Amino acid sequence: MNELVVIGVLFLAMGLWGGLAIWKMRRELQSLRVLVANAGLQSTPPLHINKPIEQPVIQTPILDPTPLSGAGSALANPPREARILLDELQGKGTDAYRFPLGWYSSFKGATLQTAQFVRDVNHILLTGQSDSGKDNAALGMLLSLALTKTPQQCQFAIVDGKGLDWLAWEKKEHTWLLATDPEHIEQAMMKLTAERQRRRAILADAGVTKWDKYTGKDLPLLVVFISELLLLENTVGKSQLTGWLNAELTAARAFGIRYIIATQTASNFSTQWRSQISLFMAGFQPSPSQDAPNVGLTTNELDALHVVAPSSLPSPNNQAGGVFCVVQGNQALNVRTTLIDDRDLDYLMECLPNRVAPSQKVHDDLLTSMLAIAHQNGVKALSPQTEALQTATQQLSVTHPSEALPVATHLVPADEQRRILAVAARATSRRAVCREVYNAVGGTGYNNVRLVCDAAGLLMPTPTAMPTASAA
Numbered sequence: 449m450n451e452l453v454v455i456g457v458l459f460l461a462m463g464l465w466g467g468l469a470i471w472k473m474r475r476e477l478q479s480l481r482v483l484v485a486n487a488g489l490q491s492t493p494p495l496h497i498n499k500p501i502e503q504p505v506i507q508t509p510i511l512d513p514t515p516l517s518g519a520g521s522a523l524a525n526p527p528r529e530a531r532i533l534l535d536e537l538q539g540k541g542t543d544a545y546r547f548p549l550g551w552y553s554s555f556k557g558a559t560l561q562t563a564q565f566v567r568d569v570n571h572i573l574l575t576g577q578s579d580s581g582k583d584n585a586a587l588g589m590l591l592s593l594a595l596t597k598t599p600q601q602c603q604f605a606i607v608d609g610k611g612l613d614w615l616a617w618e619k620k621e622h623t624w625l626l627a628t629d630p631e632h633i634e635q636a637m638m639k640l641t642a643e644r645q646r647r648r649a650i651l652a653d654a655g656v657t658k659w660d661k662y663t664g665k666d667l668p669l670l671v672v673f674i675s676e677l678l679l680l681e682n683t684v685g686k687s688q689l690t691g692w693l694n695a696e697l698t699a700a701r702a703f704g705i706r707y708i709i710a711t712q713t714a715s716n717f718s719t720q721w722r723s724q725i726s727l728f729m730a731g732f733q734p735s736p737s738q739d740a741p742n743v744g745l746t747t748n749e750l751d752a753l754h755v756v757a758p759s760s761l762p763s764p765n766n767q768a769g770g771v772f773c774v775v776q777g778n779q780a781l782n783v784r785t786t787l788i789d790d791r792d793l794d795y796l797m798e799c800l801p802n803r804v805a806p807s808q809k810v811h812d813d814l815l816t817s818m819l820a821i822a823h824q825n826g827v828k829a830l831s832p833q834t835e836a837l838q839t840a841t842q843q844l845s846v847t848h849p850s851e852a853l854p855v856a857t858h859l860v861p862a863d864e865q866r867r868i869l870a871v872a873a874r875a876t877s878r879r880a881v882c883r884e885v886y887n888a889v890g891g892t893g894y895n896n897v898r899l900v901c902d903a904a905g906l907l908m909p910t911p912t913a914m915p916t917a918s919a920a
């Protein structure tokens with residue numbers, strides 16, 4: 449009997465000890481997660497071109513994997529801080545222009561679903577009833593790309609017309625084009641077509657068939673965001689818009705251009721260009737008839753993939769903004785985006801480089817080129833106030849540039865400058881000018897072409913942004 453009591457006490461003690469050990473391990477794991485989360489949050493964002501004034505206070509460092517009721521795997525409480533999003537994104541590697549889609553609950557806990565613009569996603573269709581979170585989703589994508597890629601690697605064309613949400617991008621160096629006024633939409637569409645043709649000519653000159661294979665540094669990935677497709681239709685009419693979309697979406701990919709097209713529903717648009725979409729991201733829709741036009745799969749097909757169709761998602765009016773059904777090929781997932789609040793947005797925009805005024809840019813580029821040339825020629829130190837720079841910048845300000853030479857003649861001989869100017873007036877790229885004038889594609893010849901073209905504003909690699917409503 450006594451033995452039985454001893455054995456019982458022993459079992460009880462072992463059970464207690466085991467329970468205590470499990471509780472301790474859980475606590476340690478919990479503190480470790482807090483530590484890891486805090487360490488991530490305290491790291492500065494990837495680019496630090498500008499010094500932000502103040503970092504927002506972090507509210508919720510632990511990721512909550514609970515799914516939102518009725519929204520499949522989409523999280524109920526995705527991380528609110530954009531820097532958690534960026535840390536997670538960077539952890540996955542940003543080499544192929546990776547960007548975030550949204551958070552979902554997996555066996556690993558709260559997980560970020562991402563996609564890449566190189567060798568993965570072509571164009572994106574972003575749909576959902578008003579207030580479903582389309583603009584916020586696009587903002588997350590563009591901000592992430594801007595914070596992980598330099599303006600030389602990635603540029604944006606933002607065609608809005610809905611309001612003033614994107615105005616802050618106007619002065620940013622990543623912004624190639626910003627049309628916030630419906631009156632500028634047609635001009636923006638023409639400019640995008642011209643840019644595709646310009647890129648085509650550059651690739652043809654370089655003898656490559658695709659942007660992915662081009663090794664020059666003058667063709668950044670151009671991500672075009674159209675915030676409401678209906679505004680384009682209202683501006684140019686149905687048939688012209690259809691023709692434009694068919695042409696641009698079909699050809700843009702090969703020339704390093706990707707479109708993110710947002711609209712409340714794609715059901716009223718032509719189906720031809722939709723075949724060029726490789727990733728569908730659809731928020732709440734009021735009827736099952738809207739599922740297939742917005743994700744490319746029927747409600748039944750989505751059911752079979754165990755995802756909640758757009759028409760079955762909780763309504764954004766019900767505190768469920770930012771929930772999407774994402775479809776790529778035959779794969780589908782429900783995700784919820786990080787809501788980027790004004791405070792986070794101000795801070796992150798502050799981190800992005802501002803556009804340099806054109807005259808300042810020419811001056812800076814000239815200085816950089818001259819320092820490089822001086823370095824090549826063994827000149828140890830060259831002050832920005834050297835006679836050469838003064839002469840060159842004075843020559844830039846002449847009122848009749850066609851009668852004056854753009855740069856000092858001891859930098860580029862006068863006859864070579866005249867020849868570069870003549871060829872650049874009809875050529876499609878600086879490389880083509882260099883080939884024709886110097887029978888070469890790089891070295892000092894290319895430096896001369898760059899100096900002269902920069903100073904004369906010819907064949908500029910980064911076109912300036914369009915005037916916005918405020919600037920017009």
Ligand SMILES: Nc1ncnc2c1ncn2[C@@H]1O[C@H](COP(=O)(O)OP(=O)(O)OP(=O)(O)O)[C@@H](O)[C@H]1O
Pocket residue numbers: 576577578579580581582583584585610712764768769770771784785786787
């Ligand atoms: N991930 C999110 N989590 C929580 N709320 C969100 C989320 N995304 C968006 N919202 C809410 O939805 C509102 C509308 O978002 P947003 O402007 O991005 O929607 P939209 O689909 O672009 O709307 P519209 O078509 O009317 O322009 C936001 O102000 C926010 O309150």
